[in-house]
Amino acid sequence: MEFRLLGSVAVVTESGDVPLGPVKRATLLAVLLLRPNTPVSVDRLTEALWEHEPPLHFKTVVQGHVSRLRALLAEHGAREYGVELATHGAAYELQMPESLADAHRFEELVGLARVQRRPADTVRMLREALACWQGPALTGTVRSGPLEAAAAGLEDLRLSAVEALAQAYGQLGEHGRAAAVLRTEAVAHPLRESLAAALMLALGRSGRQSDALNWYHRTRRLLSEELGVDPGDALTDAYATLLKAAEPAESAVTPAPQAPPAAETSVPELLPRPPRGFTGRRAELAALTAAVDGADAPVCLVTGPAGVGKTAFALHWAYQRRADFPDGRLFADLRGFSDTPAPDAGTVLREFLLALGVPAPRVPETAAARGALFRSLTEGRRLLVVLDNARSSEQVRPLLPGGDHCATLVTSRDRLGGLVASDAARPVPLGHLPAADSAALLASVLGEDRVAAEPAAAERLAGLCDGLPLALRVTAARLAGRPQWTLAAMGHELADEQGRLALLNVEDTGVSAALRLTVQQLPEPAARMFRALGLHTGSDLDRFAASALAGTTPAQASADLDRLAAAHLLTESVPGRWTPHDLVRLYARHLAPQADPEGLRRLLDHYLYTGLAADAAAEPGSQPCYSLPADAHRPASTREFEDRSAAFAWYEAERPALEGAVAAAAALGLHDRAWRLALVQWPLMLWRITDGWTPLLEAGLASAEHVGDLDAQSRTCALLGWILHEEGRDTEALVHLERAPALAAGAGDAISEAIAHVNLGAVLGGMGQTGRAGELMSRAVALADRTGHPATQVLALQHLARHCLTSGQYAAALAHTARAAPLVSPHAAVGRAELQILRGEALAGLGRVAEAADQFRSATRAADAAGFTEGSERAAQLLSRLAAGR
Template structure:
């Protein structure tokens, strides 16, 4: 089992990466991993999780996250690794072998490296240490000062290792490699004087004196403009070393020229004797590379497993996102009902076309229809800016300033931005790049007509799978032979799952756990409407959970309307029937139907012809039965 702090917070066991849940739960784990085998008081966790005044129920929230983490670790086989998440009074202790934490392994490798004394051994050690980094440290935690400080401290350790690797290469005489390594870090950290000094020395020793001097003057201007200070001793020493060496070179060149002229002309000194040499250009900081960007971020999730079909939608995304004829930054919105596979479609396309965006691919879950509050634009922008190499202390705190900096950084880059699970157009707009070579794909359960109107977004609609596609998905999950044994049952399963990939995958999970079951047996169980939603769930994944997030975002009026529509006998109705069921006037009903259609909780098949899917009906009826009234999900806000 491996614990990752040097990038996105993650835990990986033999069966793959564990699902850690929302940002606060990841943050609890991160804080425990930053202090392994040490008791962490509950109050410290609360202070770290909430930047402002914590809510009254903060203790209960933290306790709940710890409980879920304990269960998740147990499911991943933590006992076999000697891992225990224990409670000690009002404190918690994560007991584990520290070598399971990537930050600990990083520190040990760096400590073993001796760049000056044993450079040949130091190079592979430092490269292995730096290879543990998968992005900005503590990605996915809350944006509170304690986590910002911890991430900054880890980043300082990384930069120290980069500088050490540069010195090791330099000691071995491998100045080209040293310059290449130090260049990217210097671009991302232009005020780090030790880093710039090391780069200047490496460039000078490869014959790029003018590039080395340019780095000095650029850094001196930045220090003066941003901090009001002059270069420090290390930077001045590197600069003066280059000047002294150049002066010595000129003297040697002059002496050689005078000797040649004296031999050829009897002692006359040539006018060109004092001319300066023109140093070679190029390399990491040469004129041919000054437009290079830092190392490109690759933040896409792993490609979706067993992805099938959707060729028309993938082609529509290609048309929308590779069209450069409009003179605008391409933008597409993938919209559809809960569980239809919007994220999978967007991520599949992003992986297929990643090569068209060599300057990076950014990904963010906006949590528009997830547990808790939706992601604030400032939070997402901070993650993007850090991934693009902006030092944490230079990330603006206001969303407006961060958005402006983001657009400036990516203006000339070929970058793909994937914004998943958006709730509204307003949430998306600050996150849009402006560069003509950038492209953005947004997924949402809402149509996001605002983005279509103001930003010319191209809508790409995702509908439920047909019988053939749904059966193919079952075959990909279960094996074609098992589905071929009973094609009629496979078609019935597709129908009972409303053709939703999420529901079909949950059904397949049920059958994979029961290898002796035939498809017909599960179909028979799903015919029981009282059990269907429960059977179409797999741990924290399922159609009921997905629908709950959608309904939780509805107003009280719209939630009551949805509950009323669920009583329809066959799920087909018009505005008049809907008004009669809900007891609303026609105008109020029509407005509600439009909002429910926008959220894909009902479908408008034709003018004044609406349908509500069987699974949505079952969920709405179940919610009404449990609440005892017709308020639906309105009173629960966004807690999901």
């Protein structure tokens, strides 16, 4: 447990931030943390919470916040850390080890830095101290006099630490670094003269005399304009020093040697044995070499999912580059993703100090002192430190060596963005092995002849193992123990998803075990999200679907998905959509029984709500293809679609998940959801009509028949019949199309009945039955007029106009298009383009060529604007034929 004041006020546990609730509760906690182990009176708390105007029952409000805060601390195991919120009459006391508060650790490190004799140690202490800050102190609290004064005091301490850090850099002769540290703060605090003076001297000593003098004049002007005062002694002295180009005496201080003689000659070698059978990774090895060679004191971060071979990669590189680190190689398994407890920093530092030759009696007692000695001993050495299996940036920072010639190699399943931000760690991500390297790995265990005999089977095994070295090694181990088995036979076994994870385990080693340890270390919200992903019906998802699965908000879902991506359990395949690798997806399914059982139902209802929104954007003004079930669960938030293209992009992305949702709904007996989900992509179906929609609609029809919903059956039959017709299966199409009108009439839905007549008439017309087709079209127009639904009226009139065109009734066709034109929705660009094409054809048939050409041009522009490529091409073709006199 950790308490944070240096940034947003927070209580942080292994599971993440504890939700504190209202701002006043966070403020109350901040006041108690500012005076730990000291009773704070209700009056002082009241002053901080309300300053001059507390409410009538302020004591009751304070008691309520204290009670809830006490419950939150107890709920998250505060007693285990020695934390208790005690009551002393009219006062409260937060009893705790002060080391749990970041403000205390900051002040302690600053105090230690003051007594260091070596500037290098001072630098490292102060950098550690400043790393405690994550933003302005006491963020998220009430703006009151006491809190603002406390925040200002902490900020003053921070600025003093920055000035001390710059001074230490100056003592090391690193004046450029000193200037870089000071410049940011001097810009943010332009009236702090001590900062400006220190920056001026640092700039001057780094050869930037002109910049230094300009900074003096800038500050002098600001002091005069803002405060009406002249520069003080610090600023004027620095200016005089610059003018004389004289260095201050303190820059000549020589750091005192600290390392014990025994450590100077000890060359540690803590690397485990080199990995056997290592293959591939040439590009990644080159990237790591470039990262190490390209910086002083480089920190390199090898990241990737469980089982991708990070440890083997790091050790292979370390053994390749042993000669570059003649002063030794240190290694520590930080067990960040392990069943066994992770070693604390003090334990690891003790091992490092002993390896460096420090006698056991001389190893300091505290972790902070051990860290300081470790950094002193590594100053000036060429040493490699490998920190394997790190869980967090905080776990790594105390173990970083001193000096510019040491390199640190960290491996982690997490991206450790904090280490990248605070210590300029350079990421070297490891992906899954390509097929050729996977085959080479198998050959290293099985022998080249056995793999070369079945190259296609070896490639299939690589795919089934997701290119994951751990999975490939387990597979190779199984094959090595079964010389009579072929690679193809093993591939057949692994193809069964139900048993694949079990086959990829050998004793206590395997994919499931590795993934279990990764998930085990996640904060609970992210772990809950991972379990929920096992319920998902597709291969990838967005934050809205994730929100439905986990029963949370899209914002929280996005944070949880990012956390899973940081742990390499997901990849953000395209912006806003997350995908697990196949083996991770199978493991999530394995955990699905532990997920919220309502998650799948929420997902289905999320798709129902979102589908209606997409349909409205894709076909503005059209009748919704279903009404929502009475018991549908409204999502926390429904995605909005700006236009038709956004809706179609969603259909495309979600198509596999929607098809899976239909099957899942039917399997659960939720047939009222299944038929609706089968219809929801109808705009995409009509756009890409021969794209294999028949099985999905047949499944939807079966569910509609199961629940006995006549309107659902009519709608599905009408769409299915039309698609079968477009596929050239007219006999099958007519079976469904002939049923649709009667089913709609039985349901009493005139809109569905009109659409059913249109579809049947269009197909019959295409088959040469023009008489009946005309009757059906006229009947459809009459039904549509009775409903008064513009989109249905436009559809019926368009088809009747087309029927008239095919029979040479150009005047009638023109009349129908004229009647339909004012009914088209202003947002229905595709419908407007189609109508203009029909109107142009009618005018051309009547010999009104110029007017027809105008219609075709307008249709081309409208179709292009809507992304309606087929319509644009057709209009352009008709215009070309018109121009040619045909």
